[in-house]
Amino acid sequence: MGSAKVTKRLGILAALALVTAVAPRPAAAADGDVLVEFHFMPVPGAQIAIWLEDSAGRHVQDVMVTQATGTLGIGNRPGRWDFLSSWRFPYGDRPSVLPIWAHARGKTYPKLTFHDDDAGDLNSLGWHENSSSLEPYFCRPLTDTENETIATDTMTCPSPSVFQSDKGRFSEQTTPYPPRGDLVTFEDGGDHPDVKMFGSVNDLDAITSATPIGDELELVTAIIPSALADDTLTARIEISLEHDENKAWGYDRETDHYVDPRLSGYGIEYLGQPSVVYSVEFDPAEAAFVGTDMYAGYGDWDGKTGTMHPPDDSISIDGGSGADRLQLCTHGDETFRFGVFSHGAGSGEDPTGSGGSDCGDGGDDGGPMGGCTIRPLPSVTDLELEAMDFDHVRVHFTLPDVGDTEIRNVRLYYRAGEMALGEDNLASAIQSVPRGPMCSGPFEPGATMWCDVDQLFGNFEYQMGLKYEDSCSNRSALATETITTPAQKFQTVEGICFVATAAWGAQWTDRVRALRHFRDVYLRKTGTGEALIQFYYAHSPMLAGAIASRPWARALTRAVIGPMADIAQATTGS
Numbered sequence: 301m302g303s304a305k306v307t308k309r310l311g312i313l314a315a316l317a318l319v320t321a322v323a324p325r326p327a328a329a330a331d332g333d334v335l336v337e338f339h340f341m342p343v344p345g346a347q348i349a350i351w352l353e354d355s356a357g358r359h360v361q362d363v364m365v366t367q368a369t370g371t372l373g374i375g376n377r378p379g380r381w382d383f384l385s386s387w388r389f390p391y392g393d394r395p396s397v398l399p400i401w402a403h404a405r406g407k408t409y410p411k412l413t414f415h416d417d418d419a420g421d422l423n424s425l426g427w428h429e430n431s432s433s434l435e436p437y438f439c440r441p442l443t444d445t446e447n448e449t450i451a452t453d454t455m456t457c458p459s460p461s462v463f464q465s466d467k468g469r470f471s472e473q474t475t476p477y478p479p480r481g482d483l484v485t486f487e488d489g490g491d492h493p494d495v496k497m498f499g500s501v502n503d504l505d506a507i508t509s510a511t512p513i514g515d516e517l518e519l520v521t522a523i524i525p526s527a528l529a530d531d532t533l534t535a536r537i538e539i540s541l542e543h544d545e546n547k548a549w550g551y552d553r554e555t556d557h558y559v560d561p562r563l564s565g566y567g568i569e570y571l572g573q574p575s576v577v578y579s580v581e582f583d584p585a586e587a588a589f590v591g592t593d594m595y596a597g598y599g600d601w602d603g604k605t606g607t608m609h610p611p612d613d614s615i616s617i618d619g620g621s622g623a624d625r626l627q628l629c630t631h632g633d634e635t636f637r638f639g640v641f642s643h644g645a646g647s648g649e650d651p652t653g654s655g656g657s658d659c660g661d662g663g664d665d666g667g668p669m670g671g672c673t674i675r676p677l678p679s680v681t682d683l684e685l686e687a688m689d690f691d692h693v694r695v696h697f698t699l700p701d702v703g704d705t706e707i708r709n710v711r712l713y714y715r716a717g718e719m720a721l722g723e724d725n726l727a728s729a730i731q732s733v734p735r736g737p738m739c740s741g742p743f744e745p746g747a748t749m750w751c752d753v754d755q756l757f758g759n760f761e762y763q764m765g766l767k768y769e770d771s772c773s774n775r776s777a778l779a780t781e782t783i784t785t786p787a788q789k790f791q792t793v794e795g796i797c798f799v800a801t802a803a804w805g806a807q808w809t810d811r812v813r814a815l816r817h818f819r820d821v822y823l824r825k826t827g828t829g830e831a832l833i834q835f836y837y838a839h840s841p842m843l844a845g846a847i848a849s850r851p852w853a854r855a856l857t858r859a860v861i862g863p864m865a866d867i868a869q870a871t872t873g874s
Contacts, residue, residue, distance in 0.1 A: 332526030332529055332645070333523050333524060333525055333526050333529065334523070334524040334526075334529045334584040334585065334642060334643065334644065334645060335521065335522075335523060335524075335642075335643040336521065336522050336523075336524050336535075336582075336584060336640060336641065336642045336643070337519055337520070337521050337640070337641040337642075337643075338350055338363065338364075338519070338520040338521070338522070338535060338537070338638070338639070338640055338641075339517065339518070339519055339591070339629065339636075339638070339639040339640075339641065340517075340518055340537060340578075340626050340629070340637065340638050340639070341515065341516065341517045341518060341626065341627040341629055341637075342512050342514055342515075342518065342539060342625060342626055342627070343514050343515065343541065343620040343624075343625050343626075343627065344512075344513065344514025344515060345511075345514060345541060345542070346366075346511075346512070346514065346539050346540065346541050346625055347366050347368055347369050347374075347397050347398060347511070347539070347540045347541075348364070348365070348366050348398075348511075348512070348537065348538065348539050349362075349364065349365040349366070349369070349398045349401035349402075349537070349538045350362075350363040350364045350365075350520055350535065350536070350537045350538075351363055351401055351404065351405075351535075351536055352522075352524070352528075352533050352534065352535055352536075353404070353533065353534045353536065354528070354531055354533060354534075355531055355532045355533075355534075357534075359404040359405055359406060360528060360533070361522070361524070361525075361528070362405065362504075362507045363507060363520060363522045363535075364507050364508075364509050364520045364522075365398070365401070365504055365507055365508055365509070366508070366509065366510070366511045366512070367508050367509065367510060367511055367730065367731055368387055368397075368511055369397055369398055369477070369504075370478075370481075370502075370504040370505075370507065370508030370509075371480065371481050371482050371502075371504070371505070371508050371727065371728070371730070371731075372437065372438075372480050372482060372730075373477065373478060373479045373480030373481065373498075373502065374387050374393070374394045374397060374477075375393055375394050375395060375397050375398070375402065375475065375476075375477025375478075375603075376393050376409060376411060376412055376475050376477040376478060376479045376480075377390055377391055377392060377393045377394075377412060377468065377479075377480075378390075378391055378393075378412045378413050378414040378415070378466060378467075378468035378469075379391030379392045379393070379414065379422075379423075379425075380392055380422075380423060380558050381393050381394070381395055381602075382556070382557050382558045382571075383425065383557070383558055383560075383567065384425075384441070384553065384557045384558065384559055384560070384566070384567025384568060384569060384570075385425065385441045385567045385568070385570070386441065386442055386542070386567075386568055386570065387542060387570070388437075388438055388439060388457060389425075389438060389439065389440065389441040389442075389567070390435060390438035390465045390466075390467075391414075391425060391465075391466070393411075393412070393475070393477070394542075394570075394603075395475070395477070395602060395603030395604065396540070396571075396574060396575065396599065396600065396601060396602055396603035397477075397540050397575070397603070398538050398540060398575055398599075399476075399575065399599040399600055399603035399604075399605070399606055400536075400538050400575065400577050400597075400599045400606050400607075400608050401536070401538045402476035402477055402603075402606070403476050403605060403606025404536075404606055405476065407476065407503075408474040408475065408476060409474065409475055409476070409477065409478045409479065409501055409502075410470035410471060410472075410473075410474060410475075410479075410494075410501070411470075411471050411473040411474055411475040412468035412469065412470065412471065412479055413468060413469060413470075413471040413473075414428060414431065414466050414468055414469075415428075415431040415466050415467065415468055415469045415491070415492040415495075416428045416430070416431040416466050417431070423558065423560065424560050424562060424563065425441055425560045425563045425566055425567060426560070426562070426563050426809070427562070428465070428466035429464060431466045431490065431492075432464035432465050432466045432467075432490055433464055433465070433467065433486070433487035433490035433491050434464055434487070435463050435464055435465040436482065436483070436485075436715070436716035436717065436757075436760075437482060437716070437730065438463070438465060439457035439463045440457075440463045440566070441566040441567045441568070442566070442567070442568050443565050443566055444565070444568065457755065457757070464490070467480075467483065467491050467492070467495045467498075468492070468494075468495070469492035469493075469494040469495070470494045470497075476606075478501055478502040478503065478504060479498040479501060479502060480498055480502065481498060481499045481502030481504070481505060481727060481728060482715065482728045482729070482730065483495060483498055483499065483728070484499070484715065484717060484719050484725065484728050485717050485718075485719065499727075499728060502727075505726075505727030506727075508727070508731075509731065510711065510731035510732055510733045512733075513733070513735055515627070516735065517629065521773040524584045524642075528584065529584050529585050529645060530585060531584075532581060532582070532583055533581070533582060533583075533584055534579055534580065534581050534582075535579070535580045535581075535582065535638075535640045536577055536578070536579050536580075536596070537577065537578050537626070537638050538575050538576070538577045538599070539575060539576060539577075539625045539626060540574070540575035540576075540599075540625075541572065541573075541621075541625050542570040542572065543568075543569060543570050543571070543572045544572035544573045544616075544621050544622065544625070545571075545572040545573065546572075546573060546614075546615075546616045546621060546622065548573075548613075548614035548615075549571075549572055549573040549574070549601065549614065551569060551571040551572065552569075553568075553569045556569070556571055557569050557570075557571065563809065566809075571601075573598070573614075573615060573616065573621065573622050574598045574599045574600060574601045574609075575598060575599040576595045576597070576598045576599075576615060576622060576623050576625065576626075577595060577596050577597055577598065577599070577608055578592060578594075578595050578596060578626060578637055578638035579592070579596040579638075580592055580638060580639065580640045582640045582642055583642070584642045584644075584645075585642075585644060585645040586642060586644060586645075587642060587643060587644030588641075588642060588644075589639055589640070589641045589642075590639065590640050591629075591636030591637075591638065591639030591640070592636055592637065592638055592639075593628060593635050593636050593637045594611070594637075595611055595615070595623040595626075595637075596608065596611070597609050597610050597611060598611070598615055611623075623637075626638060674772065674774060675774055676774070676776075676777070677700075677702060677705075677768070677770060677774050677775065677776035677777070678700045678702075678776060678777060679700075679766075679767075679776050679777035679778060679779040680697040680698060680699055680700065680710075680766055680768065680776065680779050681697070681698045681700065681779075682696065682697060682698040682748065683695070683696070683697045683766060683779045683780070683781050684696040684697075684781065685764060685781045685782070685783040686750075687783060687784075687785055687786055688752070689786070690756070690757075690758030690759070690785055690786050690787060690788040691754055691755060691756045691757065691758060691785070691788070692752060692753070692754045692756065693714075693752070693753045693756060693762070693764070693783055693785065694750050694751075694752050694753075695712060695750060695751050695752070695753060695764065695766060696748075696749075696750045697710075697748070697749065697750070697751075697766055697779070698746070698747070698748040698749075699743060699744065699745055699746060699747050699748075699749070699768060700745065700746070700776075701745045701746040702745050702770065703745065705745065705770045705771065705772075706770060706771040707743040707744065707745060707768055707769070707770055707771075708743065708769050708770060708771050709733055709735075709743060709768070709769055710733070710734065710739070710743060710751055710766055710767070710768045710769075711731060711732070711733055711766070711767045711768070711769065711775075712731070712732040712733075712734065712751060712753055712764065712765070712766055713726060713729035713730070713731055713732075713764065713765040713766070713767075713778075714729060714730055714732070714753055714756070714762050714763065714764045714765075715728055715729040715730065715762065715763050716757065716760045716761065716762055716763075717761065717763065718761060718763075719763065720763060720780065720782075721763035721764070721765045721778070721780045722778070722780070723778055726765070726778065729763075729765065732753055734751040734752060734753070738751055738752045739751040739752070743768065756785055757785065758785050758786060758787050758788035759784070759785060759786065759787040759788070760784065760785050761782065761783075761784045762782070762783055762784070762785065763780065763782055764780065764781055764782070764783065765778045765779065765780040765781075766778070766779050766780075767779075
């Protein structure tokens, strides 16, 4: 594939209505600052970072990073880096997620290790209940069977609300990735004291944005400070995708990942082609568009360094794989995968134009241009939350009448727990930018409408907030509400089956879940059964503590209660 580096003047891009996602930007700009747009269309499920380098190749400004890396810390998690797991399982860091960006920043953070101090458990997906607390976002790993039925691009949890996790602690090692920053409540004994510092160590809140839905045009805006406006800059975008294999980058579940021998049925492989980078050189002081359709290089497969390897035949170029993780965008007879549009000198204070683009369908040859003014926007009114299912909430609201301003999208924020959501702690919330069928209609000033949030946990209290954004990247004030989701049918929220969990290593394993289900469906319906449950919960924690650290005792317990668990599975059909 040949390279098409395109430079056009102010009118090359049009139709801002097609542009859908915007990263954080300052509410005000100084004289001489420049407003710059970054255009691209990623595939679903990708992790992305955008940053700027000066003419000497030095990192000078972060623009955007997706929230799985920025807020949820998938690059810095306790456990082996080659664990079999998906990114929505909280163990196993992903050093290869965005290594060129991470190393270019020149920052290091303490690397996490398990709070669990049993050396025998450091290489396990389970066995961490004694050092765990309630998990507000991540969930247990998938099995191979579940991986066939749960689409990887939905990042769905197979069994919400019964999973606790070991949040980890700082080690003496370092990493270029920060820990997660979404935790606001902590459990004495379950959490290590270091966990309370995760949020302050994570410094990416100002640039973290929702993970793009994929296959739609994205726009990220940034203000380039006047100190950089007179220098030629290079904009880089790095994109990665888990389990994106080809013939050159093929991996095996059993030999290239670490399979936990005690929980060998859990976890799915994630290794594949490394991250790829696109680069565009531009003059921020000049009102122009610059784009490229050729990737500049790719990162280390294991993320050990920030080296950018030159393009070669090992990277796929079609099918949404490899270099095709950024889709071709077209405008007339020009194509690009990553484009930068600068509004020119002084545009950060009073931008005089705006650009848009079409992706994949030919586009057109120009369109209307409008001026931008950086200004505050009022919040939505009539905000109400409606529980549609245990994992699904509908957010009702009325957009204010803001005149002729185009409303591009709404951004929903949510976080589990009782702490109210506000501007001062918004960085700890998960972001969602709903599109298409996730909303009741177009975003029009004065419209009363709804948008949906899914992938929630049942029987959790959620703090939710909403902002909307206009075509100049201005964001409204935050509106908030609280809701408790209904319990999931046949899902137990309370406690661990202590002895069974100690024997099999995790409360989410099949036999433990079957015993818990048998308890709820059968034993609790009789007086004798309820008495047995009360006796069990009165005495089993001490027994569980005694066997948890002794492999021979765990094996003996499995031999004794294994037949009971098999009968429970057969009886309940679980």
